[in-house]
Amino acid sequence: MKDIQNQTDHRRINIKKVGVKTISYPVTVLDKAKTRQNTIATVNMYVNLPHRFKGTHMSRFVEILNQFHGEIGMKSFHQIMARMKERLDAEASHLEMTFLYFLAKERKPDSLNLCHYRCSFIGSFEQEPDLQLKVEIPVVLPLIRQKTSGLPRSMGQWGRAEVTVRLNSFIWIEDLILHIERAIGDEPRQAAGNGQEMLSVETLTRRIAECLSQLAGVGWFSLRVENLGNEYSTFATLESTV
CATH class of the missing domain: 3.10.270.10 (Urate Oxidase;)
Structure with a gap:
């Protein structure tokens, strides 16, 4: 044939x-x-x-x-x-x-x-082969007192973080997830300590990026943080070589 x-x-x-x-x-x-x-x-x-x-x-x-x-x-x-x-x-x-x-x-x-x-x-x-690992992590934060003009939040589900990495050496998937979750958990406590009433996508993006840049084995990362609202969402993105 x-x-x-x-x-x-x-x-x-x-x-x-x-x-x-x-x-x-x-x-x-x-x-x-x-x-x-x-x-x-x-x-x-x-x-x-x-x-x-x-x-x-x-x-x-x-x-x-x-x-x-x-x-x-x-x-x-x-x-x-x-x-x-x-x-x-x-x-x-x-x-x-x-x-x-x-x-x-x-x-x-x-x-x-x-x-x-x-x-x-x-x-x-x-x-040459190019391999990336992407993880999507829900952001569930303690409710922070908000101004009436603030963006409405969903019930406990503040948003999500999407992280894509290129690795220089092996990293367990769960270690990457837990590392990012610790960064997410630290940010609202730091915001409250600084007297901030709301958590923004910009500050959370910078916080996660700071932690990723210190994680051994990561050579490059791309990050997107999205805050889910009732009528619209806000987001921030960042890309960096370590």
Whole structure:
């Protein structure tokens, strides 16, 4: 049978990304307390499509994923991207995995002792592999007395912090989460001590950035803090090389 996808395309138009997305797939991530944690990830797989090819074989993405069944995690991430790049004859490959990471905590009897966090591995492989770890952490703060003109707050859920890091060395996911949560918890106490009546996205963003810059193993980070209101939200973003 003639391979239509590998035939030459004479229009000379590159396509930046082509692939499959929103695949639900079982993955294994490292867990500091229990060694490993099994969870379900939403997987997106892309490659660039050089102008010389008419198309790509979409089924090969799933074939590659199945080759790593039971071994998919941060350790095999580079290998999957390299296999995509080679098998699909692409100049660059891209892989995204978003999953819930569960962390046990000691809490009040009427609260769940198992918290979950939305995490993502985000990778690209052109000349060299580039891997980022993203965590989304809810910001739940003690209620601070507010002025009537202030932005309305939701019930205890002040907002969220989205942190993306490039690592120079290995860091446990839970260590990164707990480090950020300590920074979040310190800020309202410091604000109250300074006589501030409201916590702003700017001050919390700077506080988290200060803590990330002191965390060994982080080479670069991107940060977005969002305060959720009833009618609109406020946010602040920051990016820095450590």
